[in-house]
Each structure stands twice: as structure tokens, then as C-alpha cells.
Amino acid sequence: MTSTGLPMVYEVDLTVGVEDALDGLPEDGRREVLEVIAGVLVRPGGWPPAGGWDGAVWFGPRSWVAFTAFTGGIAVHDFGWMG
Incomplete structure (x- = not known):
């Protein structure tokens, strides 16, 4: 939360390879990977x-996401999904 009581808004940068790979996933795989990324965003600590x-690498039920941080957000460099 900010001093105004509003939640922080963070940015996500996806590498070109990640964007292309997400497009190639089936809907359930894409949804899970995006949920893991959302989980990363709400836990900046x-x-x-x-x-x-x-x-860092964060894991979902059948996926993982590798990322780095920058001021104000994260950059997702890679992910995996075992579908």
C-alpha cells in the first residue's frame, strides 16, 4: 500500500522469447504461467x-517463472510449464 492507502502498481516486462513461448501454450498453461507472474507481483518482498x-524462480503447480527485478517491477526472462 502507498501512503494514500492505494495498492502499489508494478510493471512486468516479458522478453521477446517469453512472449512468443506464451503464445504457443494451450490456454490452461498460459493461464497458469500468468497466475504465477501475478503472484510474483503481489509479493515484492x-x-x-x-x-x-x-x-529468482517462483513455482506454480505445473510451472515456474524466472525473473529479475528493477525499480517498479520485474522482468520475466524464462518460464516452464509441464502440461
């Missing part, structure tokens, strides 16, 4: 330090 080389 679990992000690696912004602007560095450190990354």
Missing part, C-alpha cells in the same frame, strides 16, 4: 535486489 544480476 520476495524479489531479488533491483538492478542487479540476481534473479
Whole structure:
């Protein structure tokens, strides 16, 4: 929450490879990967330090998402889905 009581809004950058791979997933796989990304966004305390080389991986029931952080959001570099 911000000092105004409104939730923070974060940005997500997807690499070109991630965008293309998401387009190739079936609907249930795409939905799950996007849900994992949304879960990452609402938990900025679990992000690696912004602007560095450190990354993190978060897992869903049948998927994972690899990302780095920058001031104001995350960059998703890779994901996997076991469908």
C-alpha cells in the first residue's frame, strides 16, 4: 500500500522469447504461467535486489517463472510449464 492507502502498481516486462513461448501454450498453461507472474507481483518482498544480476524462480503447480527485478517491477526472462 502507498501512503494514500492505494495498492502499489508494478510493471512486468516479458522478453521477446517469453512472449512468443506464451503464445504457443494451450490456454490452461498460459493461464497458469500468468497466475504465477501475478503472484510474483503481489509479493515484492520476495524479489531479488533491483538492478542487479540476481534473479529468482517462483513455482506454480505445473510451472515456474524466472525473473529479475528493477525499480517498479520485474522482468520475466524464462518460464516452464509441464502440461
